[in-house]
Amino acid sequence: MSFLNYFQSQKKNTARVAKERLQIIVAHERSPRGGPDYLPLLKEELLLVVRKYVQVDPSAVTVQLDRDGDCEVLELNVILPETQSAGRRR
């Protein structure tokens, strides 16, 4: 690969990098469109409660509102760290 080609192939990736970064940040910032305003706060308070018992990462708690036909489903997901249960067994 020539010197010139090297820089060209480096450049080639920037649009893809931009797309990947955008997909992540947008998913993170997007409150469910048309969803209620309280979700971010709910998530924060949930995190505090969970952390009373288990030390989890902020990203370990996800709150999502889905529509299933006529009814809305609030989905809460807490991923517990593996070391927690491992530690208890010991």
Place this chain on the structure above:
Amino acid sequence: MARIIVVTSGKGGVGKTTTSASFAAGLAKAGHRTAVIDFDVGLRNLDLIMGCERRVVYDFVNVINGEANLKQALIKDKRLDNLYILPASQTRDKEALTQDGVGRVLEELAQDFDYIVCDSPAGIERGAMLAAYFADDAIVVTNPEVSSVRDSDRIIGILSSKTRRAERGEEPVTTRLLLARYAPGRVQKGEMLSVEDVCEILAIDLLGVVPESKAVLAASNAGVPVIMDEDSDAGQAYQDAVARYLGEERPHRFLNEKKGFLGRLFGSGNS
């Protein structure tokens, strides 16, 4: 009853005013009575882009405050019979725009016009929120660049939750993407987000793609909406977008670089 269209973006300088001017002119050209309102209080610019800056007597805030009536404040376009401009106030502070006041002016305009185009200021402050609040349709102007796309996503969220239609639980605001300053050559080289990328990230329908074009600056220099330059790429792209808005199906043009002889020879589509 008029249809209210907001042209918005979040990020500044992406082409909202350029789009508002051309879109309004395009609707008027198609025979619809159209008013275009500058919501950028303190930073009036639409008048310059439309070439009527020397005919501004009263403005939007004067009308809201009852210091002038709509007839006195609306400026009739020199070129198109169906087109009227309501300029922004240059001096007042932004607090002058109230939801009540804006609602009253829009309601009065709606008696007389088919379309009302609202040129939103950048940001998500009062002016931008009010420009969006009463909208039936939204045109989200985005540049193929990370900060513009991110800001557009914020605005799309606002359009779906903070508008009158959302508050009343009515049919949501029809929100479509207008990708501006697109440079196909750079997309092909992987230097710029493609139209497919942006559509995928924002997950809204595409109204049009306007290429990066010298014609835009030439048109704003002259004070003529670029859509009036019918030979230019940007003018034709806006013409297509207006036709699509009015329900016509048109293929997207200007998605590929037209390479000149040298470009083809050296593969450097760099125009």
